[in-house]
Structures are given as C-alpha cells and as structure tokens.
Amino acid sequence: MTYQGVLTKMESEYANPIQYYLVFESDFLNMNQLLDKTITIQFIKYQCLNCGLDKPIYRQGFCKSCFFDIPQAADWIMRPELSTAHLDKEDRDLEYEKKVQLQPHIVYLANSSNVKVGVTRKSQVPTRWIDQGAHEAIEIVEVPNRYLAGITEVALKDHVSDKTNWRTMLKNEIVDENLVEWRERLKQYIPDEAKDYFIESNTETNLDFPVIKYPEKPKSLNLLKAKSYTGTLKGIKGQYLIFEDQTVFNIRSNEGLFVGISV
Known part of the structure; x- marks a missing residue:
C-alpha cells in the first residue's frame, strides 16, 4: 500500500x-x-x-x-528573547505574534544526549521533549510570555548546553541525570524578571521510545x-x-x- x-x-x-x-x-x-x-x-x-x-x-x-515573509518563520521563533508582542510591537504580524508569544511558556531541562535548556509553550509539554528525543525532562520556570522564557534561556545557556548531539541521542548513549538537582543548581542564574516564576517542587518526566x-x-x-x-x-x-x-x-x-x- x-x-x-x-x-x-x-x-x-x-x-x-x-x-x-x-x-x-x-x-x-x-x-x-x-x-x-x-x-x-x-x-x-x-x-x-x-x-x-x-x-x-x-x-x-x-x-x-x-x-522571509511569514510570521511563522520570524527570528523570534528560534530566538524567543527577540519576542516583542508584550511591548505591543510588531515584527511581521502583531496579531499572530500576540497569539503565540502572549501565552504561558516553559523553560525546561531535557536529557537526550546531555542535559540541555530549552523553551516551549506550556501547551507543547511533553510534545517538545518527545520531538527532541529526550528520555527525561523537567520544567524549571513557567512564565506568562515568550520573552521572559527567552531571556531566562539565554541566561542559563552560560551554565548548561542548549544543543542536542543527534548522533549520541540516536545511539542511545545516554546517562541518567538528576534533573531536580540540576534545577536547584541553576536557580541562582535565573534573571530577576523571571525569579518569581521558578517552579519550586516537581518531578522528572520519563519518556520511552519505540x-x-x-x-x-x-x-x-x-x-x-x-x-x-x-x-x-x-x-x-x-x-x-x-x-x-x-x-x-x-x-x-x-x-x-x-x-x-x-x-
């Protein structure tokens, strides 16, 4: 067929x-x-x-x-810290940008080839982790817009990776990490604007792939x-x-x- x-x-x-x-x-x-x-x-x-x-x-x-024309491919998609809808400032299409940017976002840690930091809309948990091939993940910050998630990710990237090694992920050369400990260790680096949104108590999500x-x-x-x-x-x-x-x-x-x- x-x-x-x-x-x-x-x-x-x-x-x-x-x-x-x-x-x-x-x-x-x-x-x-x-x-x-x-x-x-x-x-x-x-x-x-x-x-x-x-x-x-x-x-x-x-x-x-x-x-180079549509809002679905604008720079803020890949770089959330460039979001401007919270300022009522248009990039390509303000109506679309408000719809996507002005909703709850999660900053998370995921372990696929190594521990990495990432950003996703709250509605995309755990889909985002599945797409990345992460066998374990945890939310660390929940903020009301994409900009705050973006600046938090940028701050944390100085202390944890933001990339996945796709070959390591696919070979399943993985090491289990205590993501709760990682979350606590990284707490001090969260920007002041996002500190109140730190998630104090939660557990890892584990994923099993076919x-x-x-x-x-x-x-x-x-x-x-x-x-x-x-x-x-x-x-x-x-x-x-x-x-x-x-x-x-x-x-x-x-x-x-x-x-x-x-x-």
Whole structure:
C-alpha cells in the first residue's frame, strides 16, 4: 500500500512507548505499526507548507520567499528573547505574534544526549521533549510570555548546553541525570524578571521510545539526493526514523517534501 502527502513533523502521543503518527491531508500512518516492516520513501516534489507551491524548500518547510515573509518563520521563533508582542510591537504580524508569544511558556531541562535548556509553550509539554528525543525532562520556570522564557534561556545557556548531539541521542548513549538537582543548581542564574516564576517542587518526566534496535553509526538519509530509499524500520526517536542498515531519516528537517511511502 502506498501513501502520499507532504511531510510535516510527526504527531505524537505520550504513552509507554510513545506513539507516533505521520499525518497527510487525507490519511495518516501509525508509525509504531510499521516497526520491523520494510518501507520505501520516495521524493515526488516540493510543497511549501505556506504557499503550497512546488518550489525548493529553504528552511522549516517553507520556500525562500515565504520564509522571509511569514510570521511563522520570524527570528523570534528560534530566538524567543527577540519576542516583542508584550511591548505591543510588531515584527511581521502583531496579531499572530500576540497569539503565540502572549501565552504561558516553559523553560525546561531535557536529557537526550546531555542535559540541555530549552523553551516551549506550556501547551507543547511533553510534545517538545518527545520531538527532541529526550528520555527525561523537567520544567524549571513557567512564565506568562515568550520573552521572559527567552531571556531566562539565554541566561542559563552560560551554565548548561542548549544543543542536542543527534548522533549520541540516536545511539542511545545516554546517562541518567538528576534533573531536580540540576534545577536547584541553576536557580541562582535565573534573571530577576523571571525569579518569581521558578517552579519550586516537581518531578522528572520519563519518556520511552519505540525502538527495537539503536544504530551504532547512524547515517543521515538525504532524500533529495537519493530520490528513493528502502529499509526495514527498527525504531522511532525524536523526529527520526531508524532503519536496520543504520540509516536515519529526520522527518522534521524534511518538512515540505511531498513523498510517497510504500509499505
């Protein structure tokens, strides 16, 4: 059976293990049900997630013209400290920016390849941690807007990483950390504007991913170059599909590609 559609990041359900769904316009796949099955992924065309045109994808699933125009791709998306909606100041679209920025945000610690600090909207917990392939995570600050979360993350980045090593994450070379101790250790570095929002008492969230076999030397699939790939699915972690021959495919970084998937 063949399914066709434009790639967007897999939707997930917090369960034991995590349940993953690849959603197309008129169909969806429960990816967990494809474990140990041979699947073929074929590139068909581009489809920008904003304009829908068959134009090369520039970043984040958008063509170049859309990327530099729409609010969904503005700098504050990747750098929350640049948010200005709380000042009633427009970047690209104030109505959209208020909708996204002026809602509760979480500053968290997550352990995927190492302990890292990150920011997400409260409504995206624990989805954000699942997407990053974190096996454990904890909230440390809950603030009322994206700007406060951003400046808190910037302050903490001087004392803890803000990056994930995707190869280490996929090889499952992980060390359990006491994130409660990390939270207490980092408390002193929270900016004054956000100190009142520190979460005094909570526990780690643990996540279990559907992986039969982890790769020893993961190699990333470039679907645009290969055009087509066939392999046996052995696991899903973060937004990666893991195959028996140690090939891995990052769904998130291939958003905007219109593909065919044969099972």
